[in-house]
Amino acid sequence: xxxxxxxxxxxxxxxxxxxxxxxxxxxxxxxxxxxxxxxxxxxxxxxxxxxxxxxxxxxxxxxxxxxxxxxxxxxxxxxxxxxxxxxxxxxxxxxxxxxxxxxxxxxxxxxxxxxxxxxxxxxxxxxxxxxxxxxxxxxxxxxxxxxxxxxxxxxxxxxxxxxxxxxxxxxxxxxxxxxxxxxxxxxxxxxxxxxxxxxxxxxxxxxxxxxxxxxxxxxxxxxxxxxxxxxxxxxxxxxxxxxxxxxxxxxxxxxxxxxxxxxxxxxxxxxxxxxxxxxxxxxxxxxxxxxxxxxxxxxxxxxxxxxxxxxxxxxxxxxxxxxxxxxxxxxxxxxxxxxxxxxxxxxxxxxxxxxxxxxxxxxxxxxxxxxxxxxxxxxxxxxxxx
Numbered sequence: 001x002x003x004x005x006x007x008x009x010x011x012x013x014x015x016x017x018x019x020x021x022x023x024x025x026x027x028x029x030x031x032x033x034x035x036x037x038x039x040x041x042x043x044x045x046x047x048x049x050x051x052x053x054x055x056x057x058x059x060x061x062x063x064x065x066x067x068x069x070x071x072x073x074x075x076x077x078x079x080x081x082x083x084x085x086x087x088x089x090x091x092x093x094x095x096x097x098x099x100x101x102x103x104x105x106x107x108x109x110x111x112x113x114x115x116x117x118x119x120x121x122x123x124x125x126x127x128x129x130x131x132x133x134x135x136x137x138x139x140x141x142x143x144x145x146x147x148x149x150x151x152x153x154x155x156x157x158x159x160x161x162x163x164x165x166x167x168x169x170x171x172x173x174x175x176x177x178x179x180x181x182x183x184x185x186x187x188x189x190x191x192x193x194x195x196x197x198x199x200x201x202x203x204x205x206x207x208x209x210x211x212x213x214x215x216x217x218x219x220x221x222x223x224x225x226x227x228x229x230x231x232x233x234x235x236x237x238x239x240x241x242x243x244x245x246x247x248x249x250x251x252x253x254x255x256x257x258x259x260x261x262x263x264x265x266x267x268x269x270x271x272x273x274x275x276x277x278x279x280x281x282x283x284x285x286x287x288x289x290x291x292x293x294x295x296x297x298x299x300x301x302x303x304x305x306x307x308x309x310x311x312x313x314x315x316x317x318x319x320x321x322x323x324x325x326x327x328x329x330x331x332x333x334x335x336x337x338x339x340x341x342x343x344x345x346x347x348x349x350x351x352x353x354x355x356x357x358x359x360x361x362x363x364x365x366x367x368x369x370x371x372x373x374x375x376x377x378x379x380x381x382x383x384x385x386x
Contacts, residue, residue: 011102013093016110017082038070042113108167123169131174135207136162232279236270249340262291269301275380276308317382333359
């Protein structure tokens with residue numbers, strides 16, 4: 001099971017005080033539903049899963065109830081009322097963090113729901129050398145300078161230009177001081193410009209096309225359009241050791257050795273969990289349940305699988321079927337296959353007919369052939385429900 005490297009401590013501000021009128025509808029776009037969840041919840045959950053110590057949601061006073069409902073159940077949240085402009089809203093969020101005094105802060109737009117952990121990691125790493133960092137993308141189209149009357153008067157050099165995204169990352173004392181020193185007018189385009197105006201350097205890191213901002217109705221349609229089905233695959237290996245229990249497919253199997261690992265080391269459930277997470281683009285077990293976290297020591301892997309299935313459902317997908325192969329010389333899987341099949345079906349909310357469990361050997365070759373460990377691989381099909 002691969003492990004996501006821990007990120008440096010950070011706080012986050014999610015700006016959600018706007019009206020979002022251009023996307024249409026009778027409620028602000030950040031509270032519109034996207035694949036089974038409010039738009040704002042996607043990025044707030046991503047920040048929480050990345051390890052944000054505290055997240056400030058900046059909302060308009062008349063929308064705090066909507067925000068609390070949209071983000072119910074997420075730990076470490078604070079709600080702050082925004083101002084007349086985005087800059088005033090960000091300032092309010094920064095001031096709300098003064099008691100926590102974080103070393104680093106990410107400032108993100110709620111209208112960018114798909115927030116990859118890799119972008120967060122790149123931004124935080126850049127703060128080791130610079131007081132600010134922003135994710136950017138290259139400009140691929142030719143650019144024209146428009147004059148009066150809709151006539152081109154020149155061209156802009158696209159090689160020197162970048163498209164700017166959020167979240168934007170800052171050393172907290174630097175961005176707080178820059179906002180406090182800002183004269184108030186004109187309104188800054190973004191927080192990087194506020195820091196730059198105060199003399200702080202802003203690093204450019206690779207952004208991601210997934211971070212597209214929802215602005216117009218067609219943007220919401222693009223984000224909401226999901227494939228009719230998706231497929232994920234998972235693979236896991238654990239070594240066999242004397243004195244350990246042998247859990248496979250959620251079933252305790254009598255054997256002279258067991259699988260060693262931080263949790264119960266159930267390679268079968270780990271492989272299925274990674275397959276579900278892969279099908280809906282949610283990383284792997286190590287992202288959600290890092291072995292470095294002591295709370296998962298000895299944990300039953302059924303909890304991991306149920307979590308992954310819940311994420312799939314939240315993304316608008318149902319599990320269609322799972323195909324698992326266990327690779328080992330011993331013990332014999334056949335006698336335990338019915339119990340394993342029943343338990344996997346229970347954990348995933350499936351009929352047993354949707355669960356296939358097979359076993360094979362490697363003809364005495366490799367570590368499984370020598371009885372040093374057990375491997376498992378799984379494929380999962382998910383189908384769209386929303």
